[in-house]
Amino acid sequence: MLELNEGKRDDRTFFADVILPLAISKTYTYRVPQALKAQVAVGKRVVVQFGKSRIYTAIVYHISETPPQLYEAKYIMDVLDEIPVVNAHQISLWEWISSYYMCHIGEVMQAALPSALKLASETRVVLMKDAVYDKGELSDKEFLIMDALEIQPELKVSDIAKLLGQKSVFRLLKSLFDKGIIHISEEIAERFKPKQLTFLRLNSYYDEPENKRALFEILEKSPKQLEVLLAYMKLSRNAPSSVAKKDLLEESGCSSAILKTLITKEIFISESRVVSRLYEQDQALSPEFRLSDDQQAVSESIKTHFQDKDVTLLHGVTSSGKTQLYVKLIEEVIQSGKQVLYLLPEIALTAQIIERLRAYFGKKIGIYHSRIGDNERAEVWNKVLNKEYSVVLGARSAVFLPFSELGLIVVDEEHESSYKQYDPAPRYHARDTAIYLAHLHRSKVLLGSATPSLESYYNAKTGKYGFAELKQRYGDSNLPVIQVVSIAEETSRKTMQSHFTSVLVAEIKQALGRKEQVILFQNRRGYTPMLICKTCGYIPQCIHCDVSLTFHKSTGKLHCHYCGYKQDTVSVCPACGSTHIEQKGFGTEKIEDDLQFIFPDARISRMDLDTTRSKNSFQRILNDFEDQKIDILVGTQIVAKGLDFDKVTLIGIINADSLLNYPDFRAFEKSFQLLSQVGGRAGRRERQGKVIIQSHNIHHRVIDQVIHHNYEGLFRTEMTERKSFHYPPLYRMIRIDVKNKDQFVLNEAAQRLAAEFRNVLGARVLGPEDPLVTRVRNFFIKTMYIKIEREGISVSKVKNFLKSALLTFDTDKRNKGTIVQVDVDPY
DNA sequence: AGCACGCCGACT
DNA sequence: GTCGGCGTGCTC
Numbered sequence: 073m074l075e076l077n078e079g080k081r082d083d084r085t086f087f088a089d090v091i092l093p094l095a096i097s098k099t100y101t102y103r104v105p106q107a108l109k110a111q112v113a114v115g116k117r118v119v120v121q122f123g124k125s126r127i128y129t130a131i132v133y134h135i136s137e138t139p140p141q142l143y144e145a146k147y148i149m150d151v152l153d154e155i156p157v158v159n160a161h162q163i164s165l166w167e168w169i170s171s172y173y174m175c176h177i178g179e180v181m182q183a184a185l186p187s188a189l190k191l192a193s194e195t196r197v198v199l200m201k202d203a204v205y206d207k208g209e210l211s212d213k214e215f216l217i218m219d220a221l222e223i224q225p226e227l228k229v230s231d232i233a234k235l236l237g238q239k240s241v242f243r244l245l246k247s248l249f250d251k252g253i254i255h256i257s258e259e260i261a262e263r264f265k266p267k268q269l270t271f272l273r274l275n276s277y278y279d280e281p282e283n284k285r286a287l288f289e290i291l292e293k294s295p296k297q298l299e300v301l302l303a304y305m306k307l308s309r310n311a312p313s314s315v316a317k318k319d320l321l322e323e324s325g326c327s328s329a330i331l332k333t334l335i336t337k338e339i340f341i342s343e344s345r346v347v348s349r350l351y352e353q354d355q356a357l358s359p360e361f362r363l364s365d366d367q368q369a370v371s372e373s374i375k376t377h378f379q380d381k382d383v384t385l386l387h388g389v390t391s392s393g394k395t396q397l398y399v400k401l402i403e404e405v406i407q408s409g410k411q412v413l414y415l416l417p418e419i420a421l422t423a424q425i426i427e428r429l430r431a432y433f434g435k436k437i438g439i440y441h442s443r444i445g446d447n448e449r450a451e452v453w454n455k456v457l458n459k460e461y462s463v464v465l466g467a468r469s470a471v472f473l474p475f476s477e478l479g480l481i482v483v484d485e486e487h488e489s490s491y492k493q494y495d496p497a498p499r500y501h502a503r504d505t506a507i508y509l510a511h512l513h514r515s516k517v518l519l520g521s522a523t524p525s526l527e528s529y530y531n532a533k534t535g536k537y538g539f540a541e542l543k544q545r546y547g548d549s550n551l552p553v554i555q556v557v558s559i560a561e562e563t564s565r566k567t568m569q570s571h572f573t574s575v576l577v578a579e580i581k582q583a584l585g586r587k588e589q590v591i592l593f594q595n596r597r598g599y600t601p602m603l604i605c606k607t608c609g610y611i612p613q614c615i616h617c618d619v620s621l622t623f624h625k626s627t628g629k630l631h632c633h634y635c636g637y638k639q640d641t642v643s644v645c646p647a648c649g650s651t652h653i654e655q656k657g658f659g660t661e662k663i664e665d666d667l668q669f670i671f672p673d674a675r676i677s678r679m680d681l682d683t684t685r686s687k688n689s690f691q692r693i694l695n696d697f698e699d700q701k702i703d704i705l706v707g708t709q710i711v712a713k714g715l716d717f718d719k720v721t722l723i724g725i726i727n728a729d730s731l732l733n734y735p736d737f738r739a740f741e742k743s744f745q746l747l748s749q750v751g752g753r754a755g756r757r758e759r760q761g762k763v764i765i766q767s768h769n770i771h772h773r774v775i776d777q778v779i780h781h782n783y784e785g786l787f788r789t790e791m792t793e794r795k796s797f798h799y800p801p802l803y804r805m806i807r808i809d810v811k812n813k814d815q816f817v818l819n820e821a822a823q824r825l826a827a828e829f830r831n832v833l834g835a836r837v838l839g840p841e842d843p844l845v846t847r848v849r850n851f852f853i854k855t856m857y858i859k860i861e862r863e864g865i866s867v868s869k870v871k872n873f874l875k876s877a878l879l880t881f882d883t884d885k886r887n888k889g890t891i892v893q894v895d896v897d898p899y
Numbered sequence: 900a901g902c903a904c905g906c907c908g909a910c911t
Numbered sequence: 912g913t914c915g916g917c918g919t920g921c922t923c
Contacts (some may be wrong), residue, residue, distance in 0.1 A: 089923090090923085092922090092923095093902090094900045094901085096922080098923085100922075100923040101923050102923060103923090121923095122901090122923075123902065123921080124903075124922085125901095126902080142923095143923060144923085146923060269907070632912090843902055
C-alpha cells in the first residue's frame with residue numbers, strides 16, 4: 073500500500089478511517105501500528121476495539137497521515153486479510169446506498185458482509201459437524217480453543233478471549249474457520265415455505281414403443297388403471313413431464329388409490345416439486361440448445377441497444393424463453409472474461425432453475441440467497457473475490473458480492489416488489505442498486521419481465537432505457553378475451569345501469585346463467601370517496617392528511633383512509649350552510665349495493681380491508697367463494713391475494729380511469745397480473761375467460777399502451793386503435809417515522825414537519841397517523857408519507873430538506889421529535 | 900448498536 | 912442509606 077524508498081527507513085505514522093458494522097454515521101480513525109503498516113489497506117478487515125470492551129471487525133475505508141486533532145486514536149489490533157475482501161466499487165456502492173436510502177454506512181456493511189466475515193465479541197462460535205482435523209497440526213492456542221469447544225459446543229468470541237487471556241482472537245478463529253473445523257453459530261430459520269405439488273411421470277421404461285404396447289395389454293384387465301394411463305397420455309401431450317397428480321385424478325375421474333397401485337407397480341414415478349405459479353417454466357437448457365429465430369433477433373436488438381444505453385428492458389411474455397436468451401447472453405459476456413450477476417426474486421429461485429443453470433454453467437456459477445447457510449455465503453463471497461465464479465445467480469443481497477469486473481447484470485422479474493428490502497435498514501431496492509452497481513463497473517443491465525413495472529416501462533418509453541420485446545404466438549382458441557368498454561359512449565346512449573355498462577351487465581347475466589363466478593374489481597373502499605357542496609364547492613377533508621374523507625355507509629361516518637381519522641358525516645355544509653351536498657365517486661360498498669339492485673337473486677359479497685379486518689374473515693370469504701356460496705365477489709386489490717378459482721370466468725374492472733394514478737396503479741397492476749392468470753386458467757378449462765375493463769376514456773393512453781402491451785399474447789385483445797402516448801405523473805413515496813415518548817409533543821412535531829413539507833417542497837403529505845400511532849416500549853411512533861412528483865423534486869432535494877428539518881427539531885427543545893426512519897420508495 | 904454515567908423511586 | 916429503573920450521550 074505504501075511507497076517505500078528503497079533502503080530508507082519509513083518512520084511515517086498512518087491513520088486508518090474504518091467502517092464499523094453499527095448504526096453509526098461516522099467512520100472512526102485508528103492508528104496503524106508500525107508492525108501492521110505493510111498490511112493495512114483499504115477494503116481489508118481489521119480488528120479494532122470500540123468503546124470500553126467491545127471488539128469488532130471493521131473495514132478500512134481510508135488511509136491518511138494526518139493524526140486526529142481532538143482525540144488520541146486507538147491502535148488497530150490486527151489485520152485479518154491478505155487481500156482486501158471489499159473492493160473500491162463496493163465501497164462506492166455502500167456510500168451510494170447509505171446516501172440514497174438515508175441510512176448509516178455501517179448498516180450497509182452489516183447487510184453486505186456475510187456474518188462469517190464479521191466476527192464481533194458477541195458472535196458465537198460452534199464446532200463444525202463431523203469436523204475431521206489433525207490435532208498435531210493445531211497451534212497450542214488453537215488446541216485450547218478446540219478443547220473448550222469439545223466440552224461446550226457453543227462459545228462466545230469474548231469467552232474464548234477470556235479463556236486465552238488475550239484480547240484479540242479473531243486471527244486464531246479465522247485460521248480455524250479456514251481449516252473448516254469451526255463455524256459461526258446461526259439460528260436456522262426456514263421462513264420461506266415454498267408451495268409443493270406432486271407430479272407424475274411415466275417410467276422411462278415405457279418410452280420404448282413395444283414396452284408401452286405391452287403395458288396397454290397388461291392394463292386391459294384393470295380398466296380403471298387404464299383410464300388413468302389414458303388420462304396421463306392426454307395431459308402429457310400439452311405439458312410433458314409436468315402432469316400434476318391433482319389434474320390427473322380430475323381428468324381420469326379415478327381415486328387416488330388406483331393411482332397408488334400404479335405407483336407401487338412402478339409404472340408411474342411420483343415426485344414432489346416446488347411450484348411457483350407466478351414464474352414461467354422454461355424449456356430445459358440442454359448443453360447445445362440453440363436460440364429460436366425470434367430469440368436470436370431479440371438478443372441482437374438488445375446488444376444493439378447496449379451500444380448506447382446502459383439499461384435495456386426486455387418485455388417477454390411468460391414462457392417465451394427469456395431464460396434461454398439470458399443464458400446465451402451471459403455466456404458471451406463470460407467468454408469475454410467478465411463477470412455476470414443474474415438476479416431473481418427470492419421466491420423465483422426454485423430448485424429447478426438453480427439445477428438447470430448449474431448443469432449448464434457447471435463450476436462457473438455461484439448461488440447466493442437468504443436460504444443458504446452463512447458458511448456457504450462466505451464461501452461464495454470468497455469465490456467471487458478470487459474470480460472462481462464468473463456467474464452468480466442470486467436474490468436481492470447478491471448485489472453486495474465482491475465483483476471485480478461485471479460485464480452484465482440481469483434483473484429478471486424486475487417488477488417484483490420483493491426486490492425492495494423493507495424491514496431493517498438499508499432499505500434498498502436491488503433493481504435500482506444493480507443499475508448503480510453496473511454504472512460503477514461500466515457494465516450493462518438487462519431488466520426482464522412479462523409485466524414490467526411502470527417506472528421501468530416509463531424509462532424505456534422515454535428513451536432512457538433500451539426496449540426489446542420477445543413475443544410468442546399463441547393459438548387463439550382458448551385465450552381469455554380482454555375487452556375495453558367505453559363508459560362515455562354508453563352514458564350518451566343512456567345504456568348505463570348505475571356504474572355498469574350494458575356489456576358488463578350482459579356478461580354477468582350470462583356467467584350467472586352458466587353457474588360461473590364473477591369478480592368485480594374496484595380499488596376504492598367505502599361508499600363514496602368524496603362529498604362536495606354544490607353551492608360553495610366545500611369538500612370535507614382529513615384534518616391531518618391532504619385527502620378528502622370517504623363516506624362509509626356501514627358506519628355512517630366519514631373516514632380518512634390514510635390515518636384512520638373518523639368524523640360524523642355532514643348533511644349541512646359547514647362552510648356555507650347549504651344542504652345541497654353531492655356524493656362524488658363510488659367505492660366497493662356502493663358497487664355492492666347497486667349490483668344487488670340489478671341482480672336481486674345473486675349472492676354478492678364484498679372483500680376489502682373493511683370486511684377482512686377481523687381475524688378469519690379473509691379466509692372465510694375465500695372459502696365461501698371457492699365453495700360457490702358466492703356468485704359475485706366485489707373487491708379492492710385484496711381480491712388478488714388469494715385468487716385461484718376454477719369457476720371464475722369473468723372479471724370486471726369497474727373503472728380503470730380511477731386506477732391510473734399512483735399509488736393505485738401499482739395495486740391495479742399487481743391485481744391485473746393475477747387476474748389475468750385466473751382468466752388464463754378459465755381458458756384452459758375450455759371455458760372462455762373474459763376480462764372487461766370499463767373506462768370513461770377508452771382511448772386513455774395508459775390503458776391502451778400499458779395494459780395492451782403487457783398482456784398482449786396472454787389475451788385476445790379487442791382494443792381500439794392506439795393514440796399518442798402520455799403517462800400519468802409518477803410519484804415517489806417517502807416514508808418518515810417520527811418518534812417521541814410524549815404523544816402530544818410527537819403530534820406537534822409531526823404536524824410541523826408535515827407543514828414544512830407542504831410549504832417548502834409543495835409535497836402532498838399523507839398521515840401522520842393519529843389514532844394509529846405505534847407504540848414501541850414507552851415510545852410513540854408516527855408514520856407519515858410524503859408524496860412528491862418524480863419529475864419535479866429530486867431525492868437529494870428532499871434529503872437536504874430533511875436534514876434541515878431535523879436540525880430545527882433538535883434545536884427546538886420543547887418540540888423535540890426524532891426521525892427514526894426514512895424510506896425512499898422508487899415509485 | 901452497546902455500554903457507562905446519571906438522576907429519581909422502593910427496598911435490606 | 913443503596914439497588915436499580917431507563918434516559919442521554921459517546922464511542923476513534
